[in-house]
Amino acid sequence: MGERMALADGFIAVDWGTTNRRAYRIDRSGSCAQEFEDDRGIMSVPEGGFPDAVRAIRERLGDHPLLLAGMIGSNRGWVEAPYVPCPAGTEELARALVWPGEREAIIPGVSYVGQGRADVMRGEEVQLLGGAATGLIGADAFVCHPGTHNKWTLLRHGKIQAFGTVMTGELFSLLKEHSILSDLLQGPVEPNEAFKRGVRVAMERGMLPAQLFGVRASVLLDQASKEDAPSYTSGLLIGTDVRIGLTWPLSARIAVMGRPELTRLYAAAIVEAGREPIELDGERCFLAGIQKIAEMI
Amino acid sequence: MGERMALADGFIAVDWGTTNRRAYRIDRSGSCAQEFEDDRGIMSVPEGGFPDAVRAIRERLGDHPLLLAGMIGSNRGWVEAPYVPCPAGTEELARALVWPGEREAIIPGVSYVGQGRADVMRGEEVQLLGGAATGLIGADAFVCHPGTHNKWTLLRHGKIQAFGTVMTGELFSLLKEHSILSDLLQGPVEPNEAFKRGVRVAMERGMLPAQLFGVRASVLLDQASKEDAPSYTSGLLIGTDVRIGLTWPLSARIAVMGRPELTRLYAAAIVEAGREPIELDGERCFLAGIQKIAEMI
Numbered sequence: 246m247g248e249r250m251a252l253a254d255g256f257i258a259v260d261w262g263t264t265n266r267r268a269y270r271i272d273r274s275g276s277c278a279q280e281f282e283d284d285r286g287i288m289s290v291p292e293g294g295f296p297d298a299v300r301a302i303r304e305r306l307g308d309h310p311l312l313l314a315g316m317i318g319s320n321r322g323w324v325e326a327p328y329v330p331c332p333a334g335t336e337e338l339a340r341a342l343v344w345p346g347e348r349e350a351i352i353p354g355v356s357y358v359g360q361g362r363a364d365v366m367r368g369e370e371v372q373l374l375g376g377a378a379t380g381l382i383g384a385d386a387f388v389c390h391p392g393t394h395n396k397w398t399l400l401r402h403g404k405i406q407a408f409g410t411v412m413t414g415e416l417f418s419l420l421k422e423h424s425i426l427s428d429l430l431q432g433p434v435e436p437n438e439a440f441k442r443g444v445r446v447a448m449e450r451g452m453l454p455a456q457l458f459g460v461r462a463s464v465l466l467d468q469a470s471k472e473d474a475p476s477y478t479s480g481l482l483i484g485t486d487v488r489i490g491l492t493w494p495l496s497a498r499i500a501v502m503g504r505p506e507l508t509r510l511y512a513a514a515i516v517e518a519g520r521e522p523i524e525l526d527g528e529r530c531f532l533a534g535i536q537k538i539a540e541m542i
Numbered sequence: 543m544g545e546r547m548a549l550a551d552g553f554i555a556v557d558w559g560t561t562n563r564r565a566y567r568i569d570r571s572g573s574c575a576q577e578f579e580d581d582r583g584i585m586s587v588p589e590g591g592f593p594d595a596v597r598a599i600r601e602r603l604g605d606h607p608l609l610l611a612g613m614i615g616s617n618r619g620w621v622e623a624p625y626v627p628c629p630a631g632t633e634e635l636a637r638a639l640v641w642p643g644e645r646e647a648i649i650p651g652v653s654y655v656g657q658g659r660a661d662v663m664r665g666e667e668v669q670l671l672g673g674a675a676t677g678l679i680g681a682d683a684f685v686c687h688p689g690t691h692n693k694w695t696l697l698r699h700g701k702i703q704a705f706g707t708v709m710t711g712e713l714f715s716l717l718k719e720h721s722i723l724s725d726l727l728q729g730p731v732e733p734n735e736a737f738k739r740g741v742r743v744a745m746e747r748g749m750l751p752a753q754l755f756g757v758r759a760s761v762l763l764d765q766a767s768k769e770d771a772p773s774y775t776s777g778l779l780i781g782t783d784v785r786i787g788l789t790w791p792l793s794a795r796i797a798v799m800g801r802p803e804l805t806r807l808y809a810a811a812i813v814e815a816g817r818e819p820i821e822l823d824g825e826r827c828f829l830a831g832i833q834k835i836a837e838m839i
Contacts, residue, residue, distance in 0.1 A: 358763060358765060363760040363766075365759045394755055409752055410755040411752045412755045416751055422720070453748075458691055458709045459660060459661065461662075462659075489751070
């Protein structure tokens, strides 16, 4: 594919999600020379609108080749990039790039089928493999990647070996926006004592749908303060998530990768579970991963 | 309170919920002579509008005393009727009636605080105690009461001894209306093989927030049919609910009380869990319970 485009002279990397996107101009030296973030996720692009959206990115960051990752490769994106099955490393992803044009390539997501279940990821794979490629995490590692859908991922020999998704972020949003708990969940979430109590309750017993109603009942009966409800509820959800993640047989250290406001909550929950978290910035891992893939084109 | 109103000559019983209500005219013989159901739940009544709403009920069912149950006694209802703590039987409820007027009484809900948790019910208590009072279930029984919020209740000597709420119905609604699974969940739910598979998966492992994302991933990867998604997802949620309910140490037989379209799903899940369900019509139990309380006024 080397004849299609050469990225050695620099390129534009885009992490293009459902509701947001981040674009980076990577120069010859591999440094990020310019970047922007906005809310033009794939759901805001009208049908047939991706060529124009890509043109607009080049107007801001220069006329460079584009390497795209995330939901842009889903069936609601520009061109669908079929999932690469586990085990998947940067080489497998680079071989399966999908080319909407001569100078635009989409990195596929990764799928897992096994142990009686199926799972998919799109976007996290670049961060995960970037972390491994640069040595930020080891080639054999266990990574927690919080977001709308948290991914617990096992890396073996620098490849994504298996992973499992937990709908934690989305469940919290649903409860906050639309549920009977809505008025209790509008305040800030902090990794405070209420959060840790929620984590412990969730770790002890896998009873999330019962524990959630308890948030409301406890406030009604003056057994808990209303102010604690957002952090406690977040602790219940993240504690359940960590309890699920820790059913995998693994070493004590867990890398937690993603946006710092989320990784600090998961790190606190993992400490509460008696394990050792290492927080990593997801953006830095993304840039490392996408450059690694760019080198293979 | 006997001087306030005499219900022996007949009365109107209202099960007044958040979004719906059912009203029944009970004649001297204890039979239901007339009834109606509509969507005038408490949330549809404007502030200060309950006297008018009650007048409208009397215009339809006659100028009789009213005995009201359900969310009408909540802090969003007509007049708040404070929760009666467990253990609570019909006598405890009758003693704690709240009287917005001389000829209108509100039955309070029931609260539970113990074992490190707190819980509340409003409306189900009349059905539960009605089932026990008439012998439809024994004075010592374990009852599953599905709805927006399922209640697992332990009856001892004809009183509500303890109970626990699981947010199953509301979670299914949130997922169906607002989540990433929304487009997969629009079809009918049946207690079919897909439902039973969901129940078994949920009974085996308490990993609901992970199993829910699996619904989507399995369809994307052709590991499951889209048509099965509503029943399978309902099975996951109800299976989790039954797994939680069965952590209580109880006899093999479980009464399942409520609307028949829900009790049949829970009955199927309870069979799948190796237990014996007995389905009871919630409306019949409500009428038995509210008449029992009326006799005590």
